[in-house]
Amino acid sequence: MCTCVFSLLCPVIVIQLSPAPAPSQRAALQLPLANDGGGSRSSSSESSPQHHSYPSRPRHMLNLPTPQYGLVKSLENAEIDQKLQEIMKQTGYLKIDGQRYPAEVSDLISEGEIGSGTCGQVFKVRFKKTGHVIAVKQMRRTGNKDENKRILMDLDVVLKSHDCPYIIQCYGAIVTNTDVFIAMELMGTCAEKLKKRIQGPIPERILGKMTVAIVSALLYLKEKHGVIHRDVKPSNILLDNKGQIKLCDFGISGRLVDSKAKTRSAGCAAYMAPERIDPPDPSKPDYDIRADVWSLGISLVELATGQFPYKNCKTDFEVLTKVLQEDPPSLPLSMDFSLDFQSFVKDCLTKDHRKRPKYHKLLEHSFIRRYEVLVVDVAGWFQAVMERTESPRSSQCYSQHQLHSLFSR
Ligand code: ADP
Numbered sequence: 001m002c003t004c005v006f007s008l009l010c011p012v013i014v015i016q017l018s019p020a021p022a023p024s025q026r027a028a029l030q031l032p033l034a035n036d037g038g039g040s041r042s043s044s045s046e047s048s049p050q051h052h053s054y055p056s057r058p059r060h061m062l063n064l065p066t067p068q069y070g071l072v073k074s075l076e077n078a079e080i081d082q083k084l085q086e087i088m089k090q091t092g093y094l095k096i097d098g099q100r101y102p103a104e105v106s107d108l109i110s111e112g113e114i115g116s117g118t119c120g121q122v123f124k125v126r127f128k129k130t131g132h133v134i135a136v137k138q139m140r141r142t143g144n145k146d147e148n149k150r151i152l153m154d155l156d157v158v159l160k161s162h163d164c165p166y167i168i169q170c171y172g173a174i175v176t177n178t179d180v181f182i183a184m185e186l187m188g189t190c191a192e193k194l195k196k197r198i199q200g201p202i203p204e205r206i207l208g209k210m211t212v213a214i215v216s217a218l219l220y221l222k223e224k225h226g227v228i229h230r231d232v233k234p235s236n237i238l239l240d241n242k243g244q245i246k247l248c249d250f251g252i253s254g255r256l257v258d259s260k261a262k263t264r265s266a267g268c269a270a271y272m273a274p275e276r277i278d279p280p281d282p283s284k285p286d287y288d289i290r291a292d293v294w295s296l297g298i299s300l301v302e303l304a305t306g307q308f309p310y311k312n313c314k315t316d317f318e319v320l321t322k323v324l325q326e327d328p329p330s331l332p333l334s335m336d337f338s339l340d341f342q343s344f345v346k347d348c349l350t351k352d353h354r355k356r357p358k359y360h361k362l363l364e365h366s367f368i369r370r371y372e373v374l375v376v377d378v379a380g381w382f383q384a385v386m387e388r389t390e391s392p393r394s395s396q397c398y399s400q401h402q403l404h405s406l407f408s409r
Contacts, residue, residue: 208371243379297348
């Protein structure tokens with residue numbers, strides 16, 4: 001989605017596993033292949049506010065985490081191996097609508113790419129055996145341990161979150177020598193791309209429903225699985241024409257120990273909480289789910305105003321510096337948002353994480369309470385946006401001004 005902040009801030013330690021085998025099987029795959037490119041995949045141009053190449057940074061300006069956590073690392077590696085064993089038992093079939101179908105890559109017919117992110121590409125795919133149209137995330141097994149970990153974490157979290165309506169549902173996975181294919185329910189698109197289609201603000205009522213969904217998903221992850229997402233941002237919030245809103249992309253989520261995250265892992269700089277950028281003890285990461293609450297706050301400001309709050313920054317480093325040094329962003333009074341929306345965003349963007357509310361407190365907020373019960377036609381709004389911004393003909397029918405009045409508050 002966007003540049004991994006730790007590849008900006010720290011020297012990346014790449015542990016090479018055995019290289020991916022020669023791509024002899026690829027001709028048999030019906031999906032287009034992810035670009036070769038070695039390490040981390042660059043994100044699609046649609047996904048994030050920051051797409052720059054960066055000069056080297058003066059490390060002294062920020063209190064940077066340093067990689068002194070060998071024990072944690074080896075525990076992590078053991079955990080990765082264990083996860084891989086568990087997941088391998090569950091591959092080679094898809095479970096759709098309660099039915100289990102044996103599946104291999106040749107059963108997946110690509111109908112085109114619908115997104116690309118940090119770990120790979122996402123395709124709209126027809127499952128030949130049943131005709132179901134689903135989403136498939138293709139991730140290359142590059143031999144880079146960090147990437148392998150992301151693949152496994154993503155798969156592990158989606159597979160076990162089958163009982164949460166606010167988390168993308170996984171139908172199963174197919175693992176080949178070169179790739180991992182994760183089959184998921186097909187959503188319409190992500191909030192980031194919706195913002196780009198509209199080229200303006202997303203209405204408060206839609207964001208109200210989105211907030212309920214995302215806070216519920218994050219609370220579920222924490223309470224049920226002891227997991228923190230760590231990459232909350234508009235491109236990881238998916239919507240569809242049924243009005244569903246779901247969280248996706250668990251590649252860098254982490255296990256909580258005593259409710260604290262003990263590993264650094266990556267994340268998108270643009271949405272990163274101050275306590276993750278500048279931890280009190282950089283060698284011992286010790287933040288909690290309130291880091292995700294901050295990211296939610298930044299995402300809400302961006303979607304509600306149609307503008308990324310640090311949009312004038314030229315580099316991620318500039319963003320990080322501003323996050324640390326400036327007052328937090330807020331919803332502009334001039335845009336006439338409800339008082340409880342303003343107050344909710346202000347709470348999420350409390351700079352001192354010790355004073356920032358956790359999920360239970362947020363769920364008591366009048367903004368969430370209101371949108372838990374309010375009936376909002378998210379489906380109708382979504383369909384209208386997709387129709388009126390999709391084809392070049394229809395977009396010619398609407399001027400920019402008309403689009404704004406159609407879709408903004
Ligand atoms: P990565 O893990 O590689 O960062 P993501 O899971 O974030 O990839 O997906 C990248 C993009 O693909 C998303 O921003 C979204 O636009 C699209 N996408 C992902 N999953 C789905 C899905 N199930 N249905 C529709 N679009 C999806």
